[in-house]
Amino acid sequence: MDSLFTPVRVGRYTLPNRLVMAPMTRSRAGFDGTPGELATEYYAQRAGVGLIVTEGTQPSDDAQGYLTTPGIYTPAQIAGWRKITSAVHDKGGHIFIQLMHAGRMSHPDNTPHHRQGVAPSAIAPGTGMFTATGMQDIPTPRALTAEEVRQTVADFRHAARSAIEAGADGIEIHGANAYLVQQFFAPSANTRTDEYGGPIENRARFAIAVATAIAEEIGADRTAIRLSPGTAMWGIDEGAEGPDLYRHLVAELDKLGLAYLHIMHQGNEPLLADIRTLWHQSLILNRPGRPHDQIGADLASGSADLEAYGQLVLANPDFVVRLKANAAMNEADQNTFFGGAARGYVDYPALSA
Structure with a gap:
């Protein structure tokens, strides 16, 4: 486990350790998509990991899926x-904002413009979504035109x-978890x-176009992507060609x-070895x-350069300190x-408490 605490170069940054806070939706933003007041404290508390990846953050009105998730496309947002990035930097941390377009995983009641969701094709995911009035079925999305696909790429660039x-x-x-990028991968969507x-x-073209546009805009060494090969949820089925697509x-x-490439691993070890x-x-x-x-096992085996953890970091703001102390x-x-x-957001106790 000691190798987890060694520095590593990621893009243009040298991170102090090889532990990553995985992106986790917390649904505590304002209705206008501005991060909530407590978000600054939440992320700053966890700045001891080598890299924070934020909750999914929409690049446009059309991209929002869930209630009270943050955006990053308006001056207020x-x-x-x-405020959040400054607080994390003050603690010596590094933070990447995850850009997430929900695609068909959306409900009009949750978005600023209350419009029908958009997707590669007009196919509903066959599941429900929580809204301000409770659970509702997700309606059939509207298929994006080719020009709208290109505009969506531009939205990612702007964000x-x-x-x-x-x-x-x-x-x-x-690019994972059955949202828009992965919806393009799956023949079922x-x-x-x-x-x-x-x-x-x-089917891979949209993801490559988004990554290319963002790399051109902010530099490839500040651009990353998350994938979850083989994810089968909310109507996503990548079919027999899925591994070859990846x-x-x-x-x-x-x-x-x-x-970097961030893999949410679903168990296909041969595919993971090929990706490596x-x-x-x-x-x-x-x-x-x-x-x-098993923390540190993928680093020790050479399967990865860094390891990402979600709930453990959520519940332990001093995750690195606890690991070092075997606490x-x-x-x-x-x-x-x-x-x-x-x-359940900023009140988890630190070891020192």
Whole structure:
């Protein structure tokens, strides 16, 4: 485990350790998408990890899926994030803002303009979503035109520039967990017949275009992407070609020289080994539910350069201190994950307390 606490170069930054706070939606922003007042304290408390990746943050009105998630495309949102990034930097930390377009995983009641969600194709995910009036079925989305796909790429570019203006060290593109980028990958969500549908090269095109645009805007060494190969949730089925799509995608993204690739691992070990070979920059690996005694195993085996943890960092603001001391960890309170105020957000006790 000692190797977790050694410095590592990621993009243009040297991080003090190889531990990453995984992105986690907390649904505590204002209705205008401005980060909540407690978010500054929340992220600053966790600045001891080598890198913080923030909760998914929408790059436009159309991109919002859930209630009270933050954005990074208006002056008020930029000002709100600037408080957070300054507080993290004051603690010696590094922070990448994750850009997340929910695509069809959206409900009109949760968005500023109350419009129908957008997606590669007009196919509903077949699940519900929490809104201010309770759970509702997610309606069928509207299929993006080719011009709207290109405008969505431009929205990501603008949001990335806004994140840098807000003081972020970089951005991570959310290409995982059944949201818009992954919806383009999956034949169950993408039945297009234009340049964004059909063969794996076409289904990977949107993700590559977003990464290319952002790298051009803020620098490849401040641009990263998160993928979750094999995710099967909310109607996502990548089919038999899924592994080959990811091999193609990772090889193309590798040419851009991005800061890192963040894999949420779903268990396909041969594919993970291929990705490790194809990718020549930093690789962050997140294994959901990994037991405490396996922390550091992927670094030790050479499977990854950094390891990302979600609930452990959520519940333990001094996660690195506790690991070094081999101390017990606080348990995460799942009842306070989404929405609310301080409880379950900024009141988890540190070891010193």
